[in-house]
Amino acid sequence: MDLIIVHNVERMAQLGANIIQQQLSAKPDSVLGLATGATPLALYRELVVRHQATRLTLDQLTTFNLDEYLGLGPDHPASYAHYMRRHLFGPLQLDPQRTHLPDGLAPDPQAEARRYEAQLQAAGGVDLQLLGIGLNGHIGFNEPGSPLDSRTRVVRLSATTLAANRRHFPADAEMPTHAITLGIGNILEARHLLLLATGRAKARAVAEALEGPVTATLPASVLQRHPNVSVILDAAAAAALSPALTRQARRLDTEPAS
Numbered sequence: 686m687d688l689i690i691v692h693n694v695e696r697m698a699q700l701g702a703n704i705i706q707q708q709l710s711a712k713p714d715s716v717l718g719l720a721t722g723a724t725p726l727a728l729y730r731e732l733v734v735r736h737q738a739t740r741l742t743l744d745q746l747t748t749f750n751l752d753e754y755l756g757l758g759p760d761h762p763a764s765y766a767h768y769m770r771r772h773l774f775g776p777l778q779l780d781p782q783r784t785h786l787p788d789g790l791a792p793d794p795q796a797e798a799r800r801y802e803a804q805l806q807a808a809g810g811v812d813l814q815l816l817g818i819g820l821n822g823h824i825g826f827n828e829p830g831s832p833l834d835s836r837t838r839v840v841r842l843s844a845t846t847l848a849a850n851r852r853h854f855p856a857d858a859e860m861p862t863h864a865i866t867l868g869i870g871n872i873l874e875a876r877h878l879l880l881l882a883t884g885r886a887k888a889r890a891v892a893e894a895l896e897g898p899v900t901a902t903l904p905a906s907v908l909q910r911h912p913n914v915s916v917i918l919d920a921a922a923a924a925a926l927s928p929a930l931t932r933q934a935r936r937l938d939t940e941p942a943s
């Protein structure tokens with residue numbers, strides 16, 4: 686595991702964008718696994734800036750998102766399809782044929798989960814998977830209790846997740862109770878994982894994920910089983926790590942030379 690602790694979200698975004706840029710330089714037709722939520726927003730802004738400065742060539746890039754709410758279509762402002770279009774796919778002018786999310790409006794969600802997984806396999810799997818972490822240690826929408834070898838499927842959202850994500854929905858609107866998510870098994874198959882976390886509220890989940898037992902009770906702990914994981918934390922999210930692990934972390938707060 687390559688653990689990096691930074692001072693601020695801008696630095697996290699730069700380092701995350703560097704990793705994505707390196708991936709695309711090595712393999713322009715990479716498959717990127719993408720995440721939603723508040724955490725990757727600064728990284729997405731940085732990618733857009735680099736693209737506008739023509740430092741990123743994205744013609745051959747393919748993307749697959751981790752998850753989507755069941756019952757929300759791409760025009761719903763709280764859908765992940767909408768989020769991705771607004772924050773990344775639109776500004777980067779990605780070919781819609783190359784960007785993929787589960788269809789939240791599919792009439793048969795179980796069949797949609799199988800279709801999505803098959804589409805991902807046909808694309809060759811994920812080269813670099815971006816991950817956030819839920820307060821309860823979820824990755825994608827793999828809630829506590831998800832089998833560590835789980836595949837793409839329909840899941841019920843936990844009370845913690847419903848409460849945490851409530852803020853993205855209008856106060857009087859009903860929130861979806863289910864989602865389609867890549868499974869933990871799918872996530873582990875990505876060739877490189879990049880976990881980002883910010884803020885004190887994530888510190889406990891981060892510490893348990895990186896240093897606790899590998900257990901379905903805390904899905905992100907499975908990252909310990911992956912041979913190629915990069916983790917970028919701000920100081921608040923790193924606050925509950927053991928002194929030993931904190932000492933091992935790289936602190937990359939200075940600007941790159943060029």
Ligand SMILES: N[C@@H]1[C@@H](O)[C@H](O)[C@@H](COP(=O)(O)O)O[C@@H]1O
Pocket residue numbers: 720721722723724725751752816817818819820824825826846850
């Ligand atoms: N399904 C998403 C996850 O992919 C995301 O990583 C997590 C954290 O979100 P945030 O970055 O807003 O804290 O919650 C959501 O429920």
